[in-house]
Each structure stands twice: as C-alpha cells, then as structure tokens.
Amino acid sequence: MTPRGADRHAWLAIALVALLGTLLRVGYVGTPGFPTDVATFSAWAQRLAEIGPARFYEPGYFSDYPPGFLYVLWVLGVLFQGEPLRLAIKAITIPFDLGIAALVAAYLWKRSGRRSSVIACALWLLGPGVIFAGTFWGQVDAVGTLPFLASLLAAGRKRWLLAGTLAAVSAMVKPQFGLALVVVGAAALLTYVRTNEWRPIARVVLSSVGTVLALGLPFRSGALELIGIVRGASETYPFTSLFAFNIWSIVGDFWKPDDAFFAIGALLLALGIIASCVPLWWRRDTSALLVAGAFTVFAFYFLPTRAHERYLYPALALLLPFAATRARILVPYLVLSLSFFVTLVYVFTQYQLVSAPGYFDALMGSRGGQIALALVMMGGAIAIAILLLRGEASMTPTLPTVPRVALPASLASGGPPRRRDYVLALLVALAVLATRGYRLDQPRDMYFDEVYHARTAFELLAQREPYEWTHPHLAKELMALGIIAFADDRVVGHEVPPPDVTAFAVSNDGVRVYGDRQGRILVADRGGAPRVLFxxxxxxxxxxxxxxxxxxxxEEEVFAISLADASHRSSHALPTSRDVTAFAVLSGGRVVIGTSTLTAIYPAVTSDPVRVAIPSIGVASKPDGSELYLLEPGGSVRVVDPVGGIDSRSYASTGPARAIAYALGPNRLFLARTNEPLLDVIDLEGGHREQVPLANDRTGAFASGATALAVVPRTQFLYALADGRLVIAETHGASPYVALPTGATRIGVDGTGDTIVLPGPAAADIVETGRHALAWRLPGVVFGALLAFVLVLLTRRLFRGAALPAVVGGLVLLDGSMFAQPRIGMNDVYVAAFLVAAWYFVVAAHRPRRSAEVDLLAAGVLFGLALATKWVAAYAIAALALAVMGITALAWAREEPGRGGPLDLFKGRGLNALLLVGCFGAIPGLLYLASYLHWFGGPTAPYGWDLVELTKQMYWYHSGLTSPHPAGSPWWTWPLDLKPVYWYYAQSADGGAAVIYDAGNVVLFWGAFVATGWATVAALRARSISLGFVIFALFAQLLAWIFVSRVVFFYHFFTALPFYLMALACALVVLWEGGRRTVVAGYVALAVAAFLFFYPFVSGVPIPAAEAGIFFILPTWQYGCQFYPTFTCAIGPASDIALGSLVTRLGLPLVLAAISIALWRVPPTRIREWIAARRS
Incomplete structure (x- = not known):
C-alpha cells in the first residue's frame, strides 16, 4: 500500500470512529439526563438571554460556575427556548469531544503513526464513561477538558502565550480545571529556575491574567468576585465524598459531614499537586506536561474531601496519548475508564434515574462493593503513575500489531444457492410450518399484544378506527387476509330441532336442551335426535x-331437572306468575329470574330468592358468577352482587336495548339496541361507552337491531342475531366483520364443540367458532417459515461451507423465541422476515445470477415492506446507508473509486448513487406512503389525522412510553436471555395449566453470546467480509435500542436473532472442523434437551399447574405479571416445585442428550458390528 493509500485508510478509520461516536452521543441527547444539572443550565441560559451577563451574578442568585461556560449558555439561550434549549445543552459536549479526539490524533499522527491516532480516537469517542458523562448526563466536563489538554500541548511546544490563554479559559469553565494553570505555570516557573529564561513565566502570567479579566469583565467579575465564586463552590457541599470513589469514600462513606477530615484532605491535596509537578524539574516536554496534568487530576480526585464523581474526567483525556501508544499503559487505562463509567452509573442509580440489574445493586449497594471499586480505581491510578515514572511517559508506540489470521475454508465467501440448498431451505421451512403450526389455535382467545395487533386486523375488516395505530399496519393487513382466508365463518351443518320450540339451551359439552309447547323438556346429543327428558x-x-x-x-315456577335422572326434579314458585322477562343460570346452580317489577336470585332452586327491586329484561354475568349485570327496560345497566343482591353501580341508558352479553377478555358489556342496528359497548374498566353499528361493507345493511347476543367463552367472540343474519364481532375492538344468513331466532354455544347452534323454525344451523385464532396467527407462521427459508439461503450466499446452512436451519428449529414469536399475532416475525430477505438480495447483488440492479431493486422493495410493518426497519436502512458510505470510502482509500461493487456510490461515474438512493431511499419511502393510501379519506383513518399528524403521534407515543413494565428489560439483557416476556397463563379445573413465555433457548443464547464475541474478533483479524456482515447486521438491529428511552422488551431482539444464531452456527462449524466434534455434539444434544424441557414454557402445552414454575431457571425470569386487572397470572416460584417433578421434567431430555453423546463417541464401525450381531 502506498503512503497515500495508508493515509486514506487511517483517515477513513478515524472518520468511521468519529461518525459512530457522534451517533452514539446523538442517540442520548433526547434522554432526560441528570434533571437538576440540565434544568440549572437551562435556567442560566434563559437568564443570560433575558438580562445579559452584567446582572447575572446579582446577589441572591445561585451560580457556582465562573463565566467561561456561561458564554456558551448565553449563545444557546439566545438561539433556543424550551425543549430545543434542553436538547442543545445535552448535545453541547459533542463538538468538544470530537475536538479532544482530533487534537490527540493530530498530535500522535507524526509522532506515533497513523495507527496510534486511530486508537486514540476509538478510546475516547467510544469510551462509555466519556459518553455517559457527556450527552447522557448532560454535564460539560469536555468543555473544560479541551482547553486543559490544548494548553499542555501548547506548553510542550513552548508556545507559552497560547498555553497561558488556554489554561485560563479552562479555569474559567470550572474551578477544578484551574489545574491547567498550575501545571503550565509550574513548567514556566521551573524553566526560569533551571535556565534563567524569564519570558515563559512572564507570558503565562500576562496571558492568563488578561484572559481571566477579559472573560470576567462582561459579567462584572474581577479577581475578588472570581475568588468568591470558587470559594462558594467549594463550600456548597461540605461532605466527605460527593460520590467520588476516593480515600474519603472508604474512610467516611459518601455524603457525610467532613468537619473532621477537611483540613487533612486540603493538606493532602496541596502535597499531591506539588508532588505532581516535581517531574517537571527534569523534563518539560509534552509527555512530561501530560503526566503532570494527569497526576494533578488524580490528586484532585483521590485526596481531598468534597470531590465530585466526575473530577477524574480530564485525566482520561490527558492519559489518552499514552494509552494509544504504550501497551503497558493501555490495560490500567481501560480499567480506570471502565471503573469511572461504573461510578457514574452508580450515581444515577442512587438518584433512581436509571434501573440497574439486581447484581449491580447487590454489589454497589454494599459498603464492601463500594470500597472494592474505590481500591480498584486507586490501584489503577497508582499503576499508571508508577509506569509513567518508570519510562512509559513516551510516545514511541509499543502496542503490538495484531496478525491477520486465516479462517477455515467453510467460512470463505459463498455463492449463489444450488438446488440442494433450495431443497434444504424448503425442508427447514416445512419443519417450521409443522412445528409452529401444531396447536396453533391454542389458546383460542387473544393473548398479550394480540389484543392490539390482531384486534386491529378485525377493526380494519370492520372499517373501524384502528386501536393500534402506533405501528405501521402491514402486518395487521396480512393478519386480516388470514382471517378472510382461514377463519371459516360459515354454516358447517344442520340439525333438526323438535317442533314448536319455546325455549332452548346448549351445555358446554354440547347437549342440546329444548322446551316445547306441550311442556316437554327434550335433550339431544351433538348431532343426535331429540329425546324426551321430562x-x-x-x-x-x-x-x-x-x-x-x-x-x-x-309461567309459575323455576325448576331444575337432572340430566342423569329426570325423577330428580325440584322447583320453586316464581315471585310473580306469568312474568318472566329475563333468565340466567350462574356458576354453582344460582338462577336469576327477571320480571317486569323485580329480579329474583335463587341461591338454589329450592331456596327462597333474594329479591332485588330492579326490573330486568336481560341478564349477564362474569363466568365465575362474581358480578351480575341487569339490563333494565329503558336500556340502563345495574351491577348487582349475586349473593346479597346489593346494587353496587349503574350505567345510564343511551337508548332502549333488549339483549345483553358479557365478554371476559376485554371486560366489556354489549347491549343490543331495540330501535336501531347498533351495539352499545360498555368498558367496565373505565366506564367508556361507544356505539358500534352492525352495518359495514362486509356485513351489509340492517333494517332492525339484534334480538339475541351470545359470547363464546373460549374465543371471546360475540354472536348477534339481527335481521335474518348472524353477525360475528371481535369483542376487544367491538368489530362486526362478517354476517351469515340464517333463519334462527335463538343462539346456543356448544363450547367444547367449537360451534354455535342456531335453532330456527325448520332447522338448526351449526356455525364453526374455533378457527379465528388459527386464522390471525397462521400468516405469522408462514412468515416464520419464509424467514427460515431465506436465512438458510442467505447463509449459503455468505459462506462456502455446505454444512453451515443446515446448522443455521437446525438452530432456528431449536430456539424457543424462534418458536414462540411466529405463533403470536404480533408484527415482529413479519418485519424480521422482510429484513432477512432484503439483506439476502443486498448480498446477492455482489454475485448476482443475472443483474445486480434487479437484486438491489428487490432489496429496496423488501426494505420498504419491512418499514411498512415496523419502524425498526429504519435501523437496517440506516445501517445500509452507513455501509454504502463505508464501502465507497474504502474504495477511495484503496485508490480505486467506483470499483467497490454494487454499493459503491462512484460506480458508473456516479450514476450508481442515483440507483442506490432510489432503491434504498425512494422505494422504501414510497411503499411506506402507499401502504397508508387507503386509510385516509376512509373510515379507518384514526381520529381524522393526516399522515404527518399520525407520524407525529406515533413518535410521541413511543418516546413517551416510559412507565415501568413488569416484563420490561434493557437491551443488554437480551443476548443472554435474562428476562423472557410473559405472554399467557391459564389454569383448568382439573389442575392443569398452560403457560407461554417468549424465551430463547438458553443453551443456544449463552453459546451465541460467546460466539458473537469470537466472531467479532475473528472478522476483524481475518478481514472476513462475510463474518463481518453477520456481526454488522446483528448490531445494526441491537445497538439502535441503546438510545430508545421507552420501555423495551426481549421480543425487540427478534430482528437481530437470525444473525445471532448465524454467528453461533459459524462458531460451531469452526469447532467441528478444528477437531472438537465431541464438544459440538454434546452442545447440540444439550440444546435439544433444553428445547424439549422448555417446550411447554413456549408453546402453551398443558402441564400440571404445580409445575408451571419449574421453568424459572434464573431469578430474573420470575416477576410479577399483573399488567392490568384482567391480565394476571399466578405461577408459583420455582422453590415450590417438588424434587420429583423436577427430575421427571428434566429426566427425558437429559437422558436423550446423554444417549446422543454416547452414541456419537462410539465409532460407526462398532455400531454396524452391533447391528449385524443383533440381526444374526
């Protein structure tokens, strides 16, 4: 490589680091930061903008900052107000951080080489402590650190006038940055003492004094006023340690009065600063000045009382040149930097500004943990000091170069899939369809976020305003197509009822009961002929x-007849004869009779009723009989205790009604209007009311209202008889979406038969009820299969190894999250499938079968479909834009512009830039807009918003979704599967339970965590584009969540999961080809065992209720799962599980794993010999 090419590569690396560091900081600008500090800066900025600097320090107004930083705030206060001002203050450190990195890089470029410059930029701009103290916190240490560092570099070049000026500017930002003046002044003074040269000290004194006075003049702050500000700042917090992990945090703890320690700390500080400047007696070059500056910062942080947690910040910048060049300095520097970051996080946890994992609280919440961290930090500082004093204070690079390594041939770049690859991908997809499709209709009702996404699919069909407008809606449209295709809402059979029917009911297990005009009670089994019971x-x-x-x-009595023995008949007189207007049977045999004057509640048929002075024409109740809902003739509803008959609350009438039904899932009441085809919906949680027309384009027009209502307990769907049709409505959104013609006059629910029985004058129609859940979930399973299909082919495109696609397919089949996510009516599997398919065509464009342009167009379409499904697709599009710029820059650095492949902007003399902008800018944008076209101007436009307003509302909704959630988890917990998401729990009367959590296979996840670290290093050391792409795509979907301030969940990891599993597959293949076949076989067997063990945990397969807690293998998996009053679970802790149950549940998977490993270790020849012996 030519020197020019090497320079370009270094510039490119620095630009990439700077871009990444800037994006990381920008991502945190919107976070709240430390509210007190940010609010104080905002108030100062507004005050300066309003009254100017001359009156800023008026008596009685609090300000403990010298004028230096106030000039910055003054400008910001003039330019911005309100939220923009807060954001500007949060972002102000970004240019100063970039300035620090640029200053050190420029200094090292000629002295230590390009590599040292790149390393210095990476250490500073990607350092977590630096980022946290800046845009995340909202503090301004970088503003004072930049002139501090620059003053020492200027002094090292003997530019004393500039050094004094910069040191004074640093001191005027914050008092603690006055250490720059101490070091520069000491160097100038020692120069005079050692060489009798008076000009350096004179220039430093004149420039620094002049700068201080000039900066203070507009604020009317002379020397005495500035001294008063410094004194006031030091006296504001008279405590041992203000969260600085120094000797006083050990001796006296944090925030304790320092009366007994202040003098000692002051003496130690003075001695420490003097000692820090002693090395300048011998050397006053740049390295010695940086060492002295870092030592003074150490002294200011570790020795006095009243030290703040961030006082160590400048030392990280002053030591940066040594860490970037000297191998022995790098490790203690990293220890000190990471420890500094931990201390800042600790401060935020103490003010409850961030939530930390339990182990962090347990460690840092104890005195032992705090003392240990303080000792680590002091040990790191001492180690750095000793090393620098013993010869490491040099800019000669000693960091070893990392040799390039070779990866196995199987990880070399792949190519277009062959026929066998398509066959393999198809087999994996079919396996996904089969395994994910099994029992897909269970549970029959909506669970977790299906009450948003699947609900909205029905609302779109019913032309209702969508409840879930906070995401793009393509996935919900696809669910709606599934409902149309697979819900099977039709008459599937007929039965012949007896003639002259006067009453009708169906038991949960399908027994039909009829009453006729002759007084007979007839019963019939499902599909059988009626027989007389009594x-x-x-x-x-x-x-x-x-x-x-x-x-x-x-007309005279209420009665009960045993189905097993009709002679067991009991009865009781009605409150008033010939007056039955409503009737209901509650759980436990409680009977409710409504009349025109009152409602009678019979605890048992033979008991006297509880009389409630409320007339009723309709009765509904909760399934457990805990609440009774009485529909009065005028349409109002009264809520009554069925035991004592106490009237607890009421809902006023909005119009006459004649039928009532209760849906448990949404906790809603539905009333059938008498005079118009409307459903009056009452939300029992908040009392919200709405009127829903039965008529829409799918159900048709109605001449009259509904005469009968029924809710299917399994599915929570509402069925209404109206105007010769059976109208079916989803109850969460109150969405009537289909109507079937029928001559029925009554409704009965056959629960276990999953049917509705509709007896009419001549026949009873049978309508299927049990396929709705299958219908809205099946498209997700299809997209899960598509995801697996494309992922296998993408693996083949990336890697040469024939086994790798099969391994990836196997891992997809064995992962719990890959199993659970396609089976729920949410949008994550759709966007993941579109993204993986889009990345496939991006990769395919580099080795196209026909045309790279066609592949790029296909990728753009798929990115657009992904964006129309969920905004997380924007992360991938942004990552692709970064990749395009990086590839273009890399080709330029190689002095081959336009030859970087299909993603090179300069290809085709720049025409390729138009293609790329069209494919990945215009096409996704147009598809996103097109997906909303039919919403606007129609009934499904939410709240009458246009697209601009809708987009604003979507952003505000997500950015404001900050309330804690029991299942919420930060992004860094997802790769280790530390907190799966609770989705569903239900118990049956026989002691069984079904549970569904979105949880990954822990064996795969923990292995993939290690594999990802290996793959990251291996991709860099081997310069592997394919392996680098896997890591790039993974982190593109994961790291973007760092900046999301809303509550987030484990399932947000799903779009990164395909690449996470691909990294694991690569590691397994490398181990296999490296001779570790037994290890790989054992690992895979253990993963299979884990999948079998956790299968009930992710699938909802019934298990004994007492064993539901057996799957909580980590403390973080067990948490309170009451999200709102009707969404709760009662899973016992794992400690309640009997040992026998644990052994039983673990036994089979572990035995199968052990057998698999044992068989693997047996040579194939031995197996063939054993089989032959058995046959003989």
Missing amino acids: TGPLPALALGVEEDTVYGAN
Whole structure:
C-alpha cells in the first residue's frame, strides 16, 4: 500500500470512529439526563438571554460556575427556548469531544503513526464513561477538558502565550480545571529556575491574567468576585465524598459531614499537586506536561474531601496519548475508564434515574462493593503513575500489531444457492410450518399484544378506527387476509330441532336442551335426535344448563331437572306468575329470574330468592358468577352482587336495548339496541361507552337491531342475531366483520364443540367458532417459515461451507423465541422476515445470477415492506446507508473509486448513487406512503389525522412510553436471555395449566453470546467480509435500542436473532472442523434437551399447574405479571416445585442428550458390528 493509500485508510478509520461516536452521543441527547444539572443550565441560559451577563451574578442568585461556560449558555439561550434549549445543552459536549479526539490524533499522527491516532480516537469517542458523562448526563466536563489538554500541548511546544490563554479559559469553565494553570505555570516557573529564561513565566502570567479579566469583565467579575465564586463552590457541599470513589469514600462513606477530615484532605491535596509537578524539574516536554496534568487530576480526585464523581474526567483525556501508544499503559487505562463509567452509573442509580440489574445493586449497594471499586480505581491510578515514572511517559508506540489470521475454508465467501440448498431451505421451512403450526389455535382467545395487533386486523375488516395505530399496519393487513382466508365463518351443518320450540339451551359439552309447547323438556346429543327428558304441566319459557342439571322457568315456577335422572326434579314458585322477562343460570346452580317489577336470585332452586327491586329484561354475568349485570327496560345497566343482591353501580341508558352479553377478555358489556342496528359497548374498566353499528361493507345493511347476543367463552367472540343474519364481532375492538344468513331466532354455544347452534323454525344451523385464532396467527407462521427459508439461503450466499446452512436451519428449529414469536399475532416475525430477505438480495447483488440492479431493486422493495410493518426497519436502512458510505470510502482509500461493487456510490461515474438512493431511499419511502393510501379519506383513518399528524403521534407515543413494565428489560439483557416476556397463563379445573413465555433457548443464547464475541474478533483479524456482515447486521438491529428511552422488551431482539444464531452456527462449524466434534455434539444434544424441557414454557402445552414454575431457571425470569386487572397470572416460584417433578421434567431430555453423546463417541464401525450381531 502506498503512503497515500495508508493515509486514506487511517483517515477513513478515524472518520468511521468519529461518525459512530457522534451517533452514539446523538442517540442520548433526547434522554432526560441528570434533571437538576440540565434544568440549572437551562435556567442560566434563559437568564443570560433575558438580562445579559452584567446582572447575572446579582446577589441572591445561585451560580457556582465562573463565566467561561456561561458564554456558551448565553449563545444557546439566545438561539433556543424550551425543549430545543434542553436538547442543545445535552448535545453541547459533542463538538468538544470530537475536538479532544482530533487534537490527540493530530498530535500522535507524526509522532506515533497513523495507527496510534486511530486508537486514540476509538478510546475516547467510544469510551462509555466519556459518553455517559457527556450527552447522557448532560454535564460539560469536555468543555473544560479541551482547553486543559490544548494548553499542555501548547506548553510542550513552548508556545507559552497560547498555553497561558488556554489554561485560563479552562479555569474559567470550572474551578477544578484551574489545574491547567498550575501545571503550565509550574513548567514556566521551573524553566526560569533551571535556565534563567524569564519570558515563559512572564507570558503565562500576562496571558492568563488578561484572559481571566477579559472573560470576567462582561459579567462584572474581577479577581475578588472570581475568588468568591470558587470559594462558594467549594463550600456548597461540605461532605466527605460527593460520590467520588476516593480515600474519603472508604474512610467516611459518601455524603457525610467532613468537619473532621477537611483540613487533612486540603493538606493532602496541596502535597499531591506539588508532588505532581516535581517531574517537571527534569523534563518539560509534552509527555512530561501530560503526566503532570494527569497526576494533578488524580490528586484532585483521590485526596481531598468534597470531590465530585466526575473530577477524574480530564485525566482520561490527558492519559489518552499514552494509552494509544504504550501497551503497558493501555490495560490500567481501560480499567480506570471502565471503573469511572461504573461510578457514574452508580450515581444515577442512587438518584433512581436509571434501573440497574439486581447484581449491580447487590454489589454497589454494599459498603464492601463500594470500597472494592474505590481500591480498584486507586490501584489503577497508582499503576499508571508508577509506569509513567518508570519510562512509559513516551510516545514511541509499543502496542503490538495484531496478525491477520486465516479462517477455515467453510467460512470463505459463498455463492449463489444450488438446488440442494433450495431443497434444504424448503425442508427447514416445512419443519417450521409443522412445528409452529401444531396447536396453533391454542389458546383460542387473544393473548398479550394480540389484543392490539390482531384486534386491529378485525377493526380494519370492520372499517373501524384502528386501536393500534402506533405501528405501521402491514402486518395487521396480512393478519386480516388470514382471517378472510382461514377463519371459516360459515354454516358447517344442520340439525333438526323438535317442533314448536319455546325455549332452548346448549351445555358446554354440547347437549342440546329444548322446551316445547306441550311442556316437554327434550335433550339431544351433538348431532343426535331429540329425546324426551321430562314432561311438565306448562311449557318452558327459558332454559339453561349448568354441569349435569337443566334449569328452567315456566309461567309459575323455576325448576331444575337432572340430566342423569329426570325423577330428580325440584322447583320453586316464581315471585310473580306469568312474568318472566329475563333468565340466567350462574356458576354453582344460582338462577336469576327477571320480571317486569323485580329480579329474583335463587341461591338454589329450592331456596327462597333474594329479591332485588330492579326490573330486568336481560341478564349477564362474569363466568365465575362474581358480578351480575341487569339490563333494565329503558336500556340502563345495574351491577348487582349475586349473593346479597346489593346494587353496587349503574350505567345510564343511551337508548332502549333488549339483549345483553358479557365478554371476559376485554371486560366489556354489549347491549343490543331495540330501535336501531347498533351495539352499545360498555368498558367496565373505565366506564367508556361507544356505539358500534352492525352495518359495514362486509356485513351489509340492517333494517332492525339484534334480538339475541351470545359470547363464546373460549374465543371471546360475540354472536348477534339481527335481521335474518348472524353477525360475528371481535369483542376487544367491538368489530362486526362478517354476517351469515340464517333463519334462527335463538343462539346456543356448544363450547367444547367449537360451534354455535342456531335453532330456527325448520332447522338448526351449526356455525364453526374455533378457527379465528388459527386464522390471525397462521400468516405469522408462514412468515416464520419464509424467514427460515431465506436465512438458510442467505447463509449459503455468505459462506462456502455446505454444512453451515443446515446448522443455521437446525438452530432456528431449536430456539424457543424462534418458536414462540411466529405463533403470536404480533408484527415482529413479519418485519424480521422482510429484513432477512432484503439483506439476502443486498448480498446477492455482489454475485448476482443475472443483474445486480434487479437484486438491489428487490432489496429496496423488501426494505420498504419491512418499514411498512415496523419502524425498526429504519435501523437496517440506516445501517445500509452507513455501509454504502463505508464501502465507497474504502474504495477511495484503496485508490480505486467506483470499483467497490454494487454499493459503491462512484460506480458508473456516479450514476450508481442515483440507483442506490432510489432503491434504498425512494422505494422504501414510497411503499411506506402507499401502504397508508387507503386509510385516509376512509373510515379507518384514526381520529381524522393526516399522515404527518399520525407520524407525529406515533413518535410521541413511543418516546413517551416510559412507565415501568413488569416484563420490561434493557437491551443488554437480551443476548443472554435474562428476562423472557410473559405472554399467557391459564389454569383448568382439573389442575392443569398452560403457560407461554417468549424465551430463547438458553443453551443456544449463552453459546451465541460467546460466539458473537469470537466472531467479532475473528472478522476483524481475518478481514472476513462475510463474518463481518453477520456481526454488522446483528448490531445494526441491537445497538439502535441503546438510545430508545421507552420501555423495551426481549421480543425487540427478534430482528437481530437470525444473525445471532448465524454467528453461533459459524462458531460451531469452526469447532467441528478444528477437531472438537465431541464438544459440538454434546452442545447440540444439550440444546435439544433444553428445547424439549422448555417446550411447554413456549408453546402453551398443558402441564400440571404445580409445575408451571419449574421453568424459572434464573431469578430474573420470575416477576410479577399483573399488567392490568384482567391480565394476571399466578405461577408459583420455582422453590415450590417438588424434587420429583423436577427430575421427571428434566429426566427425558437429559437422558436423550446423554444417549446422543454416547452414541456419537462410539465409532460407526462398532455400531454396524452391533447391528449385524443383533440381526444374526
């Protein structure tokens, strides 16, 4: 490589680091930061803008900063107000951080080489402590550190006038940065003492005094006023340690009165600063000045009381040139830098500004942990000091170069898939369809965020305003297509009822019960002929079935008849004869009779009723019978305690109604209007009311309202008879989306048969009810199969090894999150499939079958579909834009502009830039806009918003979603599967339970965590583009969540998960080809065992309720899962699980794993010999 090319490579690396560092900082600008500090700076900026600097320090107004930084705030206060001002203050350190990095890089470029400059930029701009103290916190240490550093570099070049000026500017930013004046002044003074040269000290004194006075003049601050500010700042917090992990944090703890220690600390500080300047007696070059400056910062942080946590910040900048060049300095520097970051996080946890993991609180919350960290920091500082004093204070590079390594041939670049690759991908996709499709209709009702996404799919069909407008809607449109195609809302059969039916009911297990005009009670099994159970004196007016008993009422009495033995009949007189307007049977055999004057609640048929002075024409109740809802003739609803008959609350009428039903899932009441085809919906949580028309484009027009309502308990769907049709509505969104013609006059629910029975004059129609969940979930499973299909082909495109695609496919099949996510009606699997497919065509463009341009167009379309599904696709598009710029720059650095491949902007004399902008800018944008076209101007436009307003509302919703959530988890926990998301829990009467968590396979996740670290290093050392792409795509989807301030969940990791598993597959293949086949076989067997063990945990397969907690292998997996009153679970802790249950549950998977490993260790020849012996 030519020197010019080497320079270009270094410039490119520095630019890349600077861009990444800037993006990291910009991402944190919107966070709250430390509210007190940010609010104080905002108030000072506004004050300066309003009254100017001359009156700023008026008596009684608090300000402990000298004028230096106030000039910056003055400018910001003039330019911005309100939230823009807060954001500007948070962002102000970004140019100063870039300035520090540029200053050190420029200094090292000629003295230590290009590599040292790049390393210095990376250490500073990517340092977590520096980022945290800047844009995350909202503090301004970088503003004072830049002139501090620059003053020492100027003094090292003997530019004393500039050095004095810069040191004075530094001191005027914050008092602690006055250490720059101490070091520069000491160097100038010692120059006079050793060489009798008086000009340096004179220039330093004149320039520094002049600068201080000039900066203070507009603020009317002379020497005495400035001394007063410094004194006031030091006296504001008279405590041992203000979260500085120094000797006083050990001796006296944090924030304790320092009366007994202040003098000692002051003496130690004076001695420390003097000692820090002693090396300048022998050397006053740049290295010696940086050493002395760093030592004074150490002294100011570790020795006095009243030291703040951030006082160590300048030392990290002053030591940066040594860390970037000297191998022995780098390690203690990193220890000190990371420890500094931990202390800042600790401060935020103490003010409850961030939530830290339990182990962090346990460690740092103890005195032992705090003392240990203080000792680590002091040890790091001492180690650096000793090394610098013993010869490491030099800019001669000693960091070893990292040799390039070779990867196995299987990880070499791949190529277009062959026929066998397509066959393999198809087999994996079919396996995904089969395994994820099994029991897909369970649970039958909506769970977790299906109540948003799947609900909205029904709202789109019913032309209702979408409830879930906070994401793009393409996934919900696809679910709606699944509902149309697979819901199977149709009449699937007919039965012949007896003639002259006066009453009808169906038991949960399908027994039909009829009453006729002859007074007979007839029963029929599912599909069977009616038979007479009992003949009474009067025809039944109403019937109901509970357990094995038929309950009913005629004009004179309420009665109960055993289905097993009709001779077991009991009865009780009605409150008033010939007056039955409503009837219901509650759990436990409680019977409710409504009349025109009152409502009677019979605890048992043979008992006297509880009389409630409320007339009712309709009755509904919660399934457990805990609340009774009485529909009054005028349309109002009264809520009554069924035990004592106490009227607890009411809902006023919005119009006459004649039928009522209760849906448990959304906790809503539905009323059928008498005079118009409307449903009156009452939300029992907040009392919200709305009126929903039965008519829409899918259901048609109605001449009259509904006459009967029923809710299917399994699915929570509402069925209404209206105007000769059965209208089916989803209850969470109250969305009538289909209507079936029928001549029925009554409705019965066959629970276990998943049907609705609709008896009419001539026949009873049977309508399927159990396929709705399958319908809205099946598209997700199809996209899960598509994701697996494309991921296998992408692996083949990236890598040469024939086994790698098969390994990736196997890992997809064995992962719990890859299993659970496609089975729920949410949008994550859709966007993940689109993104993986888009990346496939981006990769394919580099070795196209026909045309790279066609591949790029296909990628742009898929990115657009992903963006129309969920905004996280923007992360991938932004990452691709960065890749395009990086590839273009790399080709330029190699002095081959335009030859960087299909993503090179300069290809085709710059015409390729137009293609790339069109493919990855225009096409995704147009597809996103096109996906909303039919929303606007129609009934599905939410709240009448246009697209601009909708986009604003979407952003504000997500940015404001900061309330804690029991299942929320920070981004860094996802790769280790530290907190899976609770989705569903239900118990059955027989002691069984079904549970669904979104949890990854811990064996795969923990292995992939190590594999990702290896792959990152291996990609860099081997210069592997394919392996680098895997890491790039993974981090593009993961790291963007660092800056998201809203509550986030483990399932947000799903778009990164395909590449996480691909990194694991690469590591397994390398181990396999490296002779570690037994290790790989054992690991895979253990992963299979883990999948089998956790299968009920991610699938909802019923297990004994007592064993539901057995899957909580980590403390962080067990948490309170009541998200709102109707969404709770009661899973016992793992400590309640019997040892026998644990052994039983673990036994089979572990035995199978052990057998697999044992068989693997047996040579194939031995196996063939054993089989032959068995046959003989």
